[in-house]
Every structure is written in structure tokens, then in C-alpha cells.
Amino acid sequence: MSFGFIESAVFALLVIGMIGAGVGVVLLNRITGAALLMAFTFLCNAGMFVLLGAETIAAFQVLIYVGAITVLILYGVMFTPQRDRPYALFFQRQTPLAALAVVPIALFAIVAAVVSFSFRDNPDAPRGSDLVPLATSVFRDFAFPFEVASVLLLAAMVGAIVLVKREEDS
Amino acid sequence: MIPLGAFVAVSAALFFIGVAGVLVRRNAIVILMCVELMLNATNLALVAFSRRGGIPDERGSVFVIFIFVIAAAEVAVGLAIILALYRNRPTVDVDEVHAMKG
Numbered sequence: 001m002s003f004g005f006i007e008s009a010v011f012a013l014l015v016i017g018m019i020g021a022g023v024g025v026v027l028l029n030r031i032t033g034a035a036l037l038m039a040f041t042f043l044c045n046a047g048m049f050v051l052l053g054a055e056t057i058a059a060f061q062v063l064i065y066v067g068a069i070t071v072l073i074l075y076g077v078m079f080t081p082q083r084d085r086p087y088a089l090f091f092q093r094q095t096p097l098a099a100l101a102v103v104p105i106a107l108f109a110i111v112a113a114v115v116s117f118s119f120r121d122n123p124d125a126p127r128g129s130d131l132v133p134l135a136t137s138v139f140r141d142f143a144f145p146f147e148v149a150s151v152l153l154l155a156a157m158v159g160a161i162v163l164v165k166r167e168e169d170s
Numbered sequence: 171m172i173p174l175g176a177f178v179a180v181s182a183a184l185f186f187i188g189v190a191g192v193l194v195r196r197n198a199i200v201i202l203m204c205v206e207l208m209l210n211a212t213n214l215a216l217v218a219f220s221r222r223g224g225i226p227d228e229r230g231s232v233f234v235i236f237i238f239v240i241a242a243a244e245v246a247v248g249l250a251i252i253l254a255l256y257r258n259r260p261t262v263d264v265d266e267v268h269a270m271k272g
Contacts (some may be wrong), residue, residue, distance in 0.1 A: 056231075
């Protein structure tokens, strides 16, 4: 009894969920639905991380993306009442240009990924927990960028507060 | 075992879905969501290469953590800009905002 079949089935389900929900985010007119589908895409991505053996990253993904960022986006949706409008002008000028830019490059990138990286697979990848090597890497090799990232978060928080603050005197 | 190419292909597909959304949609919040989709696709590619590509190395996962930080900062500042814009003129459609258009 091998787990290869189950792994492939889970992967296929995650791909369907992820791509379907991503297309839904682009095409859905109801913005709340788009936000929830985006959360579903993030959840499927966390499943991909588990399949790859990166459980810690999957946990962070659920905490930060599915938890925090989705709530932030939903607050943004709540504060800006939506009118009933088509999601894009039917004959808006940039749609053919956008299709021209996206579709050939996307097809090329996907085919190139399948063809070129199928031969460079490493079947001996470690299957164990990734927490200890991750923590070692963050706090030893990347200690300074880690501190810079925390300063960046602080600056973003202060900037967001300043941007939405009302001027009381005016 | 699922090959590395499959993960990279899914990542590329999700990335270009995000690109199409950014180029086509008009609602600024949806554009922000599509940028998040693109960042997520990048995360998937980074983790896939980190775990499966050549020598196993955790540095790709460390970059993913930094992308988490940058995505959080980006969403916070982006939503603040959208809310400030909405307060000045009640629209979130990017094609109706042309105050700085030449």
C-alpha cells in the first residue's frame, strides 16, 4: 500500500481549488465573494506547503494570510460601499492588450516549468519537520534582515495610521 | 511523489491569474487581492525549490517569511491609501481616479 495515489489525489484537489478560486477572484463581480475565494486560495496554498513538507510555513500561511490579511481586506470591503457596476468595462481598451501580455507568457512559463524542472527533481528531499532548520536559518544567517523586517512592519503600521487619521482642526 | 515541475506550473498559473486580475479589474481592493495572489504564487515556487530543487536548503522558506512580512505591510498601507482616497472622493474604481493624470 503506497501513499502515492493519495498524495496525487490531494494535489489534484488542491490544484482545482486553487486555480478555480483564483479565477473566481478575477471574474466574480461580488467583491465579498471575491475576498472569500481569495481566502480559499490561501488555504489551498497552505495545503501545498504541507505536501511539500514545509509544515511551519503552512502554519504561518494560515495564521497570516487566511487570518490577518483576509480580515484586513474584508474590513476594506466593509468601509467602501460597493455600487452595482460591471467589474470591467465591456470594451475597455486594455483588455486585449492585457490578454496579449498575459496569455502567451503564462503558457510559455507553465510549459517551461513542467518541461525543465521535471528532470531536476530531488527525490531524497528531507521529509521531516522543517522547524529546526528554519529557525536556525532565520536567527543565525538572517538575523539582521529579520530585524530590518520588524522595522519595516513598524513603519508600515505608523504609515497606515497616519494615512487614515482624520485632521481634527480642518 | 509529485514532481517539482507540477508545483512550479501551478505557481506560474496562479501568478498569471493574478496578473490578469491586476490588469483587467477596476476596483482597487480587488487589484490588491490579485497582488496577494501573485505573492502567494511566488511563495509556492520558493518553497517548492527550497524543498525539492537540488540540494535541500531552508533559505527559500526564510525568503517566504520575509514575503509574509512585506505582504502584510503592503496590505496595510494599500488599504490605508484606498480609504484615504475614498474619503476624498467616494470611489474605489481606479479609472475614475485621474486627479494626477497629465
